[in-house]
Amino acid sequence: MTWVNQDKCAIVGVGATDYYVRGKSWPRTINDMAGEAILKACADAGISVKQIDGFAYYSTAGAGYLDKFDTASLMETLGIPEVGFSATLTSGGGGVAGAPGLAVAGLMNEDCKYAVTVMSLQQLPQHRLGVVFGAAAPSAENSFLQPSGLVGPGHLMSVLARRHMHLYGTTRDAFKEIVQATRANTHNRPKAIRKEPLTDEQYWGQPMLADPLCRLDFCLETDGAVAVITTTTERAKDLRHKPALIHGVAHGGQAEWGRAFAWMGMPDPYFASSGHAYVAKRLWEQTGLSAKDMDVAELYDHFSAMVLMQLEEYGFCEKGGGNDYVLGGNIRFANRDKPGAIPVNTHGGNLNEAYIIGMTHVVEGVEQVRGTAINQVEDCEFALVTGGPASLPVSGMILRRA
Template sequence: MGRKAQSAIVGSGATPYYFRGESAPQTVLELIDKAVLAAVADAGLHIDDVDGLAFFAFGFDTGMIIEQLGLKNVTFAHCVSAFGGGMAGMLDLADMAISTGRLRNVVCIGATQQVGRRVGQALGNFAASPDNIFHRIAGLNGPGQALALSARRHMHEFGTRREAFAEVVMASRAAAATRETAFRRKPLSMDEYMAAPMLADPMCKFDFCLETDGALAFVVTAADRARDRPQPPVYIAGAAQHGSCDWGRAFFWLGQTPEAFVSAGGVKVAERLYQLTGMTPADIDVACLYDHFSPLVIMQLEDFGFCARGEGGPFVESGAIRLDGAIPVNPHGGHLSEAYVVGMTHIREAVEQLRGTAVNQVQGARTALVTGGPAPTPMTAAILRSEP
């Protein structure tokens, strides 16, 4: 099973999830503070025990967080770039800080608050510049419009069908149906999916994730101290980051190689993660895959070796990602059906699965893969497990 784990998640905290903008008049700092305090309490610790912070690039003000939480002894506060792509990389930062003996308790933080500016219109929010002017000329104002080009190319190259995208969405709805925190709990039929308005051909309304507000936080401590905490530890088997010019600025950029253009950009980080942990796809019991758009679930299944390149469509259509399938994907409903907090809900689900407390518990789950989003590099991913 690879190296012995050096660190573990011992605390998990979250705010309620809100439809975009409805978290106001709370500020994003208030949301973060509430999530951190809940995570610290879940770990059976005091806020004064926190000596490190880890983020990913989503506009957090480290000084304000330290000030508002009243932190007195922060000796490590670092950020992974790559927006949602860096989400799992926070666990890498925390693991490195803990395993080197630098820190005792690191809090990993992620949040979104879409008041005034929608994440779904991110490309249009940026000022025009020489490196992004193509999007303005082509009318690609949001990530979904840009990703539609890769989705259509995957269909052209491999015969992937819209029915496969539909299955990703329907599977997420089936999982969300039992989860009170989910926004989209109503079952979805194939006919309903096909009748939905097209937003960016070949992607319809249901292929796009929710736009929500919220904050989540996780406390990471040393593996040899983790069993002293109240909750069952969830060990970080390994976390990896990888950047490559083949992927560059992700699907916001059309300079990828042909191979990268039909992927989710995760091939190299998958290779690194499996090498680091000594695991293979066959060792993964639950996959929490970043799913802000349904085609990316199919591409990530290919990138991380659950099926061969081009076979993701038929693999999904076989029922393989359902709760009783070969590899359950996003048993919480994911971004498509539960809530979108830039991947943080996926870490929460992995922790709950490995604690044995998940709403849709996968029987015998001992390992969970968590992937960062296919955003600008570095790409990140982590494998968590229930034993050190």
């Protein structure tokens, strides 16, 4: 069944600050960086910031889990006169691809004309996402996690990765290939944090942070901000760039995935998964498309193993086939014309460019269908962008060339 809002709205502006290694953004503030990203997105779209009248957040309006966005403060800071829509999706990075869908809801209900989605992240020594569970207040879940040494998302994802290895024979060689393949996409990106080629010896020489995940299997710890602006396709006709049409978007999940890496009660095969099977099914049903129709995939890569599991759940390969698919060179940009291949994270992703809780993936998806990406996939019509794995809900979005 075709999605009722298919192609009726589009992302029309993108903006980002520089990206900083964790803690190096100080004395800037979260609101300062968010404001810069929003102003740059407005300039990219060709609108005034005063025309923004909607906010569509994710991560429960959490600025990297470490602070909260306040619509009133952003309005006052930027001189936005009035807002008719301000809402947020729950979950953490799992909502990044779904947030433009939330903007679509406000636009189609005529609550707003231009909605902005923004994420700004600043990790200071006392505030790090990598140990967020260890620093959290005691709770029913944390009473299990903290004494077990599962103090950050990486420790918890390592358990899922190990289960996938046990069930399907997945190897660390596949994780290495994911890191290397996406690293190869950053050598020509001025803002990327990790740009140097990565040899096998360098990967295998990294410290093991949460077996089987080594340091380079973990996403970067970075500061910065990214914003995107969504409006109706009709209104987009008068703006600066070719719009990136929102062809399909889904946000949710199934109970068997549940609290994901914060809960170890999932049965097989859901335990060794990314939690995206439900979202993938909805996206393909909404659009009548499938994995073979995608020209590029910007997959949320906070940990390398979860890219492999998403490739399986979106149907680029069969369940349990991710190891061989990846090792076959099928996610490399250089192999984009190979039958059955899909270039993944053409901007380097969270692992190599920057980690702004997934927002860089949305920007890259927009630029790919605009035809303006640095590592441009020729004649790119459809781009898949995902949010999560994370505690439910997770999300996925298909952008289409106008």
